[in-house]
Amino acid sequence: MLDKNQNSKIRLSESLLLSIILHFIIILILGFFAIESEESKIRESVAVDMVKAVKNKETSIPRRITETRESTISFEKRTDKIAIAQIKPREFNIPKIQTSNYSPNLSVINPNPTLETDVNLKPNFEMNIPKPSDGNSIIDRRGSGTGGTKIRSGGTPIGITDGAGIFEVALYWIAKNIINRNRTGREDIVFLIDSSGSMEENINAVAKYIYKMLDVFKDSKLDYTLGIVRFKRILKTNDIKVYEQTKDVNQFKAILRGIRCSDGENIFDAIDVGFTQVKFRNGAEKTFVLITDEAFTPKSREDQQQRLLSRKERIQADLQEIIATAKANGIKISVIALDDNMHKTLAKETGGVWFPIPQGSD
Numbered sequence: 001m002l003d004k005n006q007n008s009k010i011r012l013s014e015s016l017l018l019s020i021i022l023h024f025i026i027i028l029i030l031g032f033f034a035i036e037s038e039e040s041k042i043r044e045s046v047a048v049d050m051v052k053a054v055k056n057k058e059t060s061i062p063r064r065i066t067e068t069r070e071s072t073i074s075f076e077k078r079t080d081k082i083a084i085a086q087i088k089p090r091e092f093n094i095p096k097i098q099t100s101n102y103s104p105n106l107s108v109i110n111p112n113p114t115l116e117t118d119v120n121l122k123p124n125f126e127m128n129i130p131k132p133s134d135g136n137s138i139i140d141r142r143g144s145g146t147g148g149t150k151i152r153s154g155g156t157p158i159g160i161t162d163g164a165g166i167f168e169v170a171l172y173w174i175a176k177n178i179i180n181r182n183r184t185g186r187e188d189i190v191f192l193i194d195s196s197g198s199m200e201e202n203i204n205a206v207a208k209y210i211y212k213m214l215d216v217f218k219d220s221k222l223d224y225t226l227g228i229v230r231f232k233r234i235l236k237t238n239d240i241k242v243y244e245q246t247k248d249v250n251q252f253k254a255i256l257r258g259i260r261c262s263d264g265e266n267i268f269d270a271i272d273v274g275f276t277q278v279k280f281r282n283g284a285e286k287t288f289v290l291i292t293d294e295a296f297t298p299k300s301r302e303d304q305q306q307r308l309l310s311r312k313e314r315i316q317a318d319l320q321e322i323i324a325t326a327k328a329n330g331i332k333i334s335v336i337a338l339d340d341n342m343h344k345t346l347a348k349e350t351g352g353v354w355f356p357i358p359q360g361s362d
Contacts, residue, residue, distance in 0.1 A: 167205040167336070168212050170355035174334045175216035177353050178287055181332065182222065186284040188245055189213075190227040190274055193256070194292035196265045202291060202336075202357060207256040214249060226252045227278060231270035234263045238300060240270055242277045267292055268299045268318045271333075275325055288326070288333040293357050296342050319346065326350045 178187055193203060210226075217224050225245035232239050243255055267290065280286055298314040309317065319342055326333055327350065334352035337343040338359075347354040 165205060165209060166355060166358055167202070168209040170336050171206070171209050171213040172216060173355075174287075174289060174353055175213040177334065177351075178332070179216060179220045179222060181351060182285055184283060184285055185221070186223045186281065187217075187287060188225045188227065188278075188280045188284045189287045189289060190229060190245075190278050191256075192229045192231065192267075192270050192274055192288055192290045192292075193259065194265045194267070194270075194294060195230050195232045195259045195261045196294065197262050198293055199291075200261045202293065203256055203259055203261070205358075206291060207253040210249065210253065223284075225281065225284070228252070228255050229270055229274045229278065230255075230259055231267075231273070232261070232263050232265050233269075236300070238266055238269050239263075240273045242273060245279065245281070265292065265294055266300055267294070267296055268322060271322050272299070272325075275329060275331070286329065286331040287352070288331055289336070290333060290343075290346070291336045291357065293338065293359055295338060295340055315342070322346065323349045 178189070191206065193199070193206070195203070214224075225247055226249065227245040228243040230241045230243070246252055271288070271290070274288060296315050296319060298311060299318050323346065325331075332351040333346055335343050335347040335354045336357050337354070339356050344354045346352075
């Protein structure tokens with residue numbers, strides 16, 4: 001009985017202790033939720049107060065006060081000052097420039113050309129190019145070969161466009177004459193260059209304008225070569241050099257620019273050397289281009305019969321001999337030389353063309 005009471009007390013004590021523990025746990029849980037709820041309310045209250053504070057806050061913008069002031073300077077005075085400050089433009093005296101009387105588009109005066117080279121020929125560069133003359137002409141010339149004062153030779157005139165060089169025009173039309181007469185598609189051209197003391201500028205003009213001739217050849221697909229026979233006379237001795245034919249235009253121009261001019265010349269002797277020493281290609285047609293600023297002189301030879309003739313008669317005989325040899329060998333001779341009937345005859349009788357060479361102002 002005593003043991004039962006003791007066990008009953010022990011169970012009661014355990015139940016009481018368990019109840020106390022459970023209540024304590026419940027109290028802790030309730031206290032935690034109460035504290036959390038209170039903190040949430042406090043946060044919401046603080047947020048609401050902050051929003052209200054922002055809404056109720058007013059930003060004060062200072063007002064800009066403008067002050068109207070009256071000007072102490074009268075409009076009339078300002079106008080006076082502006083008038084004084086105006087700058088007058090500087091006046092310049094423009095000098096009067098005298099211009100030449102050349103017409104920009106000179107036309108060919110002779111409407112009825114007589115040379116075969118005039119037929120259906122159209123220049124391929126932008127310039128009014130005159131047609132070659134069978135003899136007499138009005139040509140612009142200067143010592144540089146680039147046109148200038150007019151030299152009248154009387155008869156049938158032609159015009160050269162202002163600024164066009166004589167060599168530029170002459171080489172173009174010599175090329176046209178070659179193309180017009182060529183039947184094989186091949187041509188060997190030899191320049192007979194007078195290298196006497198007065199010829200330096202003329203030789204440089206040939207080098208400068210040779211492209212005018214070559215452009216015509218290229219357009220016509222002509223198979224050509226260029227050669228040079230350089231000639232002069234030192235005292236009574238001929239100095240004649242033959243350069244081989246070439247297709248290299250740069251080499252050709254280099255030879256021309258390397259020529260040193262001095263002393264005199266004998267044209268007929270140089271042509272004879274060209275006849276005998278120039279190596280032409282088989283089947284190629286032939287043209288000589290004689291460039292000189294001197295008149296013909298008799299050949300240098302020991303011929304007693306010739307010595308009996310006058311100087312003029314000897315020159316006439318030599319000229320006829322040169323023409324006959326040229327015709328026999330099929331060589332055309334174009335001439336850029338003096339306004340001289342013998343020079344023109346040489347060109348006309350051999351199928352070439354003649355142009356006057358620049359000699360400076362007369």
